[in-house]
Amino acid sequence: MTGKRTLFVTRPSLPPLADVMPMIEKIWASRILTNSGPYHAEFINGLKSYLGIEHISLVTNATVGLMLSVRQLGLTGEVITTPFSFVATGHALLWGGVRPVFVDINPKTLNIDASKIEAAITPRTTGIMAVHCYGRTCDVEAIEDIASRHKLRVIYDAAHAFGVQHKGQSVLKYGNLSVLSFHATKVFNTLEGGAIICPDKETKEQIDRLVNYGIVDEQTIETIGFNAKMSELTAALGIVQLRHIDNYIEQRRLVDARYRELLANATGIRFVHPSGMAPSNYYSFPILVGPEHGRTRDQLYQALRDNDIYARRYFFPLISDLPMYKRLPTEPVRELQHATEVADRILCLPMYADLSAAEQERIAAVIRGL
Ligand SMILES: *Cc1c(COP(=O)(O)O)cnc(C)c1O
Numbered sequence: 240m241t242g243k244r245t246l247f248v249t250r251p252s253l254p255p256l257a258d259v260m261p262m263i264e265k266i267w268a269s270r271i272l273t274n275s276g277p278y279h280a281e282f283i284n285g286l287k288s289y290l291g292i293e294h295i296s297l298v299t300n301a302t303v304g305l306m307l308s309v310r311q312l313g314l315t316g317e318v319i320t321t322p323f324s325f326v327a328t329g330h331a332l333l334w335g336g337v338r339p340v341f342v343d344i345n346p347k348t349l350n351i352d353a354s355k356i357e358a359a360i361t362p363r364t365t366g367i368m369a370v371h372c373y374g375r376t377c378d379v380e381a382i383e384d385i386a387s388r389h390k391l392r393v394i395y396d397a398a399h400a401f402g403v404q405h406k407g408q409s410v411l412k413y414g415n416l417s418v419l420s421f422h423a424t425k426v427f428n429t430l431e432g433g434a435i436i437c438p439d440k441e442t443k444e445q446i447d448r449l450v451n452y453g454i455v456d457e458q459t460i461e462t463i464g465f466n467a468k469m470s471e472l473t474a475a476l477g478i479v480q481l482r483h484i485d486n487y488i489e490q491r492r493l494v495d496a497r498y499r500e501l502l503a504n505a506t507g508i509r510f511v512h513p514s515g516m517a518p519s520n521y522y523s524f525p526i527l528v529g530p531e532h533g534r535t536r537d538q539l540y541q542a543l544r545d546n547d548i549y550a551r552r553y554f555f556p557l558i559s560d561l562p563m564y565k566r567l568p569t570e571p572v573r574e575l576q577h578a579t580e581v582a583d584r585i586l587c588l589p590m591y592a593d594l595s596a597a598e599q600e601r602i603a604a605v606i607r608g609l
Contacts, residue, residue, distance in 0.1 A: 374518030507532025
């Protein structure tokens with residue numbers, strides 16, 4: 240028997256180093272390190288064809304991508320968003336000087352409940368920032384409809400939604416802008432990185448300027464842009480990762496299927512995504528720990544830790560419960576009943592391409608209390 244590996248919620252997929260080395264050597268030889276070099280262009284083309292989208296800007300990470308999106312769309316006042324997400328979703332709004340207004344989630348999809356958005360709209364509302372949580376698509380039609388009737392702009396935080404389709408096309412085509420994360424913990428990773436998906440060429444060019452200090456040409460600087468440029472090294476890794484992504488996702492699919500077998504009928508454990516409803520990139524394997532389980536979510540979380548299994552409580556606490564959001568001056572207390580309940584019961588199990596069957600059995604045994 241080999242020693243037991245500590246299991247984290249994720250373990251980044253990486254290609255063979257030998258596949259990347261020739262590209263690194265080229266970068267070293269050419270001295271083209273950043274500022275839209277040849278690998279940057281090649282990575283964009285690869286993403287366009289893999290994702291089936293036309294206009295894409297690369298950025299250093301999704302958080303900055305969201306911040307730049309808020310600026311690009313000129314959002315001010317209030318933006319309606321979900322409390323059940325990674326903190327970057329809210330932070331991007333606060334950095335943009337916008338007040339997040341939190342709306343409850345749909346307890347089935349864990350995405351923002353589109354039927355509750357309209358009640359939260361005020362004369363100050365300028366946009367909606369929704370998240371395709373764990374890669375499950377938002378109710379994009381309903382959100383689109385509300386946005387067009389109230390003249391609101393829509394940003395999708397698509398950090399979890401790499402490669403996810405909706406009605407036969409990329410879900411990244413919805414909304415005014417969508418933002419991908421290529422962080423190490425995501426399905427597709429470039430260590431750090433991200434992308435902004437734009438509806439047209441003109442928007443992409445404006446985003447590209449925001450990514451590069453607002454520079455138009457040597458003498459013209461149009462806006463207060465940021466520095467969010469992706470380096471050639473990162474882009475080269477992205478190109479190689481694209482050759483392997485289908486394989487990574489297929490391995491995740493098998494991990495997902497094994498969990499469903501191993502945990503079928505486990506007392507008080509419910510799968511967030513019923514069979515056949517898992518997002519097609521298998522980003523995560525979230526479960527809900529119900530009262531019948533006998534242990535609270537936190538007790539189960541601790542029992543797993545005691546066995547060197549680091550499941551994560553994504554997303555707990557809710558963004559709306561963090562100090563910088565709780566103290567927001569005037570927002571009336573909103574009912575976040577489902578979000579609060581889910582945040583207390585959610586647990587994301589280790590999910591990654593090379594999680595072995597034996598390791599999954601080890602995890603399932605602790606959950607079943609064996
Ligand atoms: C990971 C994540 C982000 C931030 O992505 P970075 O690339 O790490 O900045 C934003 N939103 C959600 C929902 C995420 O999971």
